Amino acid sequence: MDTPAKKIVRILWGFLITMTTVVSIGIIERGGFFWESKILLPMSLGFLSGVLLLILIAGGSRSHGTWPTDNWFSREVLFEMQSRLEDERDEANMQSVGSKWARMEMEHLESKHSEE
Known part of the structure; x- marks a missing residue:
């Protein structure tokens, strides 16, 4: 059985791929002008999920209790x-x-x- 942190990593990968697709389609439809459009929200969410994903992946090889996200998503x-x-x-x-x-x-x- 997987740890809660591994489950969150899988969810974040799926969310990041979805947000990247949404932002790409929005940029293609708008012709590259995405700062004035509604693309900024999905782009921000994708960026934040990517940062959280990198933080979780970086703490994967360390022992439990030594990484800041261990209180939120257990790696045990x-x-x-x-x-x-x-x-x-x-x-x-x-x-x-x-x-x-x-x-x-x-x-x-x-x-x-x-x-x-």
């Missing part, structure tokens, strides 16, 4: 992501149990000292 394999999330959940549960135990002990000591 599904199995690794599931095991990491389960470990984080277990750690949070243990911290919760520890804080509940400390709270219960504090209440017990307060009640014991208030009786004295």
